[in-house]
Amino acid sequence: MLTEKSRSSTPFIEVRSVSFSYDTKNTGRALNRVSFFVDRGERVAILGHNGSGKSTLSKIMGGIVDPSEGSVLINGTDIRAMDFRELRKTVGLVFQNPENQIVAAMVEDDAAFAPENQGLPPDEIQRRVDMALAAADMVHKKGASVSALSGGEKQRLALAGILAADVECLILDEPTAMLDPTGRMNVEKVLRSLHAEGMTVIQITHQLEAENFSDIQRVIVLSKGGIIWQGDTASFWDNAESLGFTIPDSLKVRRYCDAQGLTFPEGLASLRLEAGVPAYHKASGREKFRVDGLGFRYEGKTYALRDIHAEIYAGEWLSVIGRTGSGKSTLVQHLNALYKIQEGAIYFDGSPLPQKGEEVHSLRQKTGLVFQNPEDQLFSATVREELAFAPKNAGFRGEELEAAIIYGLECAGLSRDFLTRRPIALSGGERRLVAIASVLSAKPEVIVLDEPLAGLDASYQRRILEMLARLRDGGRTVITVTHDLNMALHYSDRILVLRNSRMVQEGRPHEVIAEIMKTLEPEAWPEILRISAEVRRVNPKFPLIYDYEEFAKCISQT
Amino acid sequence: MYLTNMNLGQYIPTGSFIHRLDPRTKLFSFILIISAIFPSKTVVGVIIWAAALAGIVAASKIPWRAVLQSAKPVMFLVIFTFLFNFGAWYFRTSNVYAALYESLFMSSRLMILMMFAVMLPLTTSPLELADGLNELLRPLERFRFPANECAIMIAMALRFIPLLMQETDKIIRAQLSRGARLDQGNIFRRAKAFFPVLIPLIIIIFRRADDIAVAMEARGYDGGKGRTRRRPLIWRWRDTLAVAGTAAGVALFLALGL
Structure with missing residues (x-):
């Protein structure tokens, strides 16, 4: 574990012995004497499992909730002593559910909400809106209505809505937890570029991904309301397993290659191996459902389902x-x-699926x-x-x-x-x-x-x-x-x-893997599949592997 | 979908003349029009307002389908008005034609009124509408009326209605999957059967309201004191013209006793 660096100047953000409990008797604390520093321009991850108190911590750091004990200082000033507007211009909070953070029906109107609350003149508001939408990679959706956005776009708009306040620091509470893989990747991309431009980014999450969080400098692990570990990212990975977090496959592969003195992926170019077919659970072979040419349209519009044929076994x-x-x-x-069947048929245990009564x-x-x-x-x-x-x-x-x-x-x-x-x-x-x-x-x-x-x-x-x-x-x-x-x-x-x-x-999984790769975007693939696709570029005979154990078996035969 | 109508009363930007009018103009005109439709007693009156509505819908470039769909949730009110009036008149006069005439008149008048009402949120974004309301209610602030809060509340309600409809649809599906009988039995039994839908909905509404309040605070909203606007409300000539035109039309209409 790293010891806290000695500091000559006041840190940007200091969380000083913060405790919090939901009842006044101060029993059963959600947070118990949590202390740490964040420097200006740092990107820090606060990791914790469900129920570790990390969401409460984000609200306390953002000045939304007051701690039961202790204090949060920004540039040496207790945030409770700060003017409301001043505080809101300093720390910006982004939450998990994008839908619940958007107040307007149109993209530009929503991004304008914070500068409007600051009482700025119209041309300055517009300048902030343009700046924020650009930073959140949402310029192309400028004139769009909110209801036409995807989940990831909505979260980027929520981010723009905070950036338009011209904040110095972002605190994000599980900002990608409700998004699909593409939405997640795009939000992470924006966060990385914001950090690269000097923004302080504090991100609260339950799992660190090696690729998305490549620029995270420091990790703080929260458990049952207390800090159990903090240190730089490299030493976090050394301790991740003992702290109850899974190690990403990409990291395992990198470690393996390093240990073997191989360069990745060139070092694997000469491998000639076949992946074994994994053992499968034997189903009964009895049809539970048979879907026969199922088609469905919402209110007579475009097809939501078309000509589906499938068997599902008991x-x-x-x-x-x-x-x-x-x-x-x-x-x-x-x-x-x-849903009532519009086209085709479904059989359940051999007889047509009932539709009414x-x-x-x-x-x-x-x-x-x-x-x-x-x-x-x-x-x-x-x-x-x-x-x-x-x-x-x-x-x-x-x-x-x-x-x-x-x-x-x-x-x-x-x-x-x-x-x-x-x-x-x-x-x-x-x-x-x-x-x-x-x-x-x-x-x-x-x-x-x-x-x-x-x-x-x-x-x-x-x-x-x-x-x-x-x-x-x-x-x-x-x-x-x-x-x-x-x-x-x-x-x-x-x-x-x-x-x-x-x-x-x-x-079977190994049979459909190629089709999955065509259907889903690479950011949705398991890491090891992306890695094996990478190896395949230098070694076309390398099998498509989606399981680290298989992969390890494959490469250990060198 | 168990609730098919997801876009009820949601702002549809088309950039038309009606859209560009000041929200205060639209609110004023709406109040004027209501005050003319309510006392209207003649078929000619109803036809005139139906024509005016048709004109406004055409000018707004909003498809009729959207207007009708948005008015759908209040259709039960229209149907109820029709049935009630029909019953009442038939009971009084025993004349089917008179009862039919009267109930059709009453219900179509109500329907036109509702459709005028629906045109407001369809052509004005929620925040604009809130700004307009805020301006109109401002004089009441002297009597400690929370004009600002009231306006933002209405804007938020408009923004979140479709989301709550989606949520309700999901809850209904989840409970039907657990064998809930939402469509059987008498009205009391049905009402009771709706608890499994109603309770999650209420909890979700409260959670959402809480989340939104926090998100608004995080963006520096504290009751709207000293708030400025990206596009300030500017009263233009066309607004004066629109209000004056509506007022003149309404006055003439009332004077003619239509």
Whole structure:
């Protein structure tokens, strides 16, 4: 660990022994005596798992929330003593959900909000707007309306909205957690260029990616409200595993090559190897769903789905992948009749999928669907009631109902004491588990999950992946809709690839890998796949590998 | 979609003459027009206002489809007015034709009124509308009326309505997936069945409101004191003309007792 450098001058930002608790009795602190410095022009990452207190810290540093104890100083002045306008011109805050940060309907109007609040004259406001939109790489969307922007563009607009205040420092709380891979890459690109131009950037996140965060100079690790580690980025990677973070594959490859004295990728040019086909889970081979020429249009407009033919087998784990807007969600929502079939047919256990009446209800009990955001479904006062909702609707009563609740709870790996807890008071990861449990409690034969891992830290991701594998091994059919190729390639048995509303391929991961590379942008690929594609440029015989272990096996045979 | 109408009352920029009018002009004219439509008692009156509406929609270059779609959520009110009036008149006169005539008259008048109302947010961006309202309400500040807060509140509501519609659609889907019976039974049972939709929606609204308040504070908003504008409201000749024209038309209309 690095010791804090001795300082001759006052640091730009100083967090001095900050504590915070949500109740006045000061018990159960969300933050406990957190202290650190940030220098002007630095790019610092504050890392922590879900529930480590990192979001609270960002609000305290931004002067939105006052700490219970301690203080935040900027250029030696306590921010509580600073004038509101002065403070807002110094630190800018950007949050996770882009939608909730945009106040206007038009791009330019939104970027103008901060300078307007500063009381600047119109031509100066316009100058700031132009400057901010340029810095956030949003000039081409200047005249656009907000509703026409993608998620990544909205987040860049939120960033522009803060930059227009002419701030000296940016504090970002998980700014890319809700974005797709392209949106994430573009926001990161903007942050790197801002830092290169001298902006102080403090970014709060739950996982460091080696490529996107290449210019991060210092890492502070927060756990349970306290700092457990801080130091420069290189020494962070040396300690990452013991701190509970995963090491990116690119770093492992670099380390391996360094140890072997190989240059990358030229040193791998002479390899002549075939990747082995990984062992697969054997599904029953019995058709659960057959989709036959399915087509769907919203309100008679362009096709959201067109001529889809697919088989989904009982007891397999299928991943549906494709870009945002490729029709993934529309397809899976047909499977429990949330969308009515317009063209083609779907067969469930060999008979046509019911479209109305009581049969639809029994279909929905057999095919459970979990949406991405648990907030969209949790409504009960206790977890027990939440878990009882689906089985009750399916006609479970008395002991049968009680058994169903326990079944859901156990599937999700939650302990009994959760039953009396309030869903609204749970952490993000726990809420996701409860939402999944509340669908599983109806004992569905098929479970469909939309982006089940999005926004979760590594330990919750692992829990959900293990749960899904257990369900599949127990004979249930698992369908995941995702951008997350790591999950699709490593955990699911087969993958269905959608492109522009059409199905382009369905098959084992190693069979569809080439099609995936054509369908999804490189920033969505697993790192190791990008690396093997790079090696392939100097060594055309190098196989396309998406698993580090395979890759290591391959290159260790040199 | 369970809620098909995602763009209700959302600003559609076309850059037309109507769009470029000062928001105060549009608000003034709207108030004038309402005050003429309400007391209107004749079929000729309704036809005149329908024609005026058609003229404004054409001038705004906003497609009729969007106007009708935006008015859709209030259609139940129009239908209710129709049924209620029909029932009431039929009960009183036992004359089907008279009841039909009267209820059609009442409901079409209401519908025209609603469509005029919808034209406001369709041709004026939420922030502009807020600025205009703020100016109009400013005299009330002397009586401690929070004009500024009121205006920004309306602007935010307009901005977030479509998002909440999307959210509601997602919640409905999530609960249907868990076997919720949202479309069965009598009205009480249905109302009860909507709790699983209503509660998440309320929680989401509060969370969102909280997030937005923080984001606005982060951008230096503190109640709008000393706020300036990128495009200041400028009262032009065309605004004077538009308001004067509307006022003259409304006065003539009222004088003729249409």
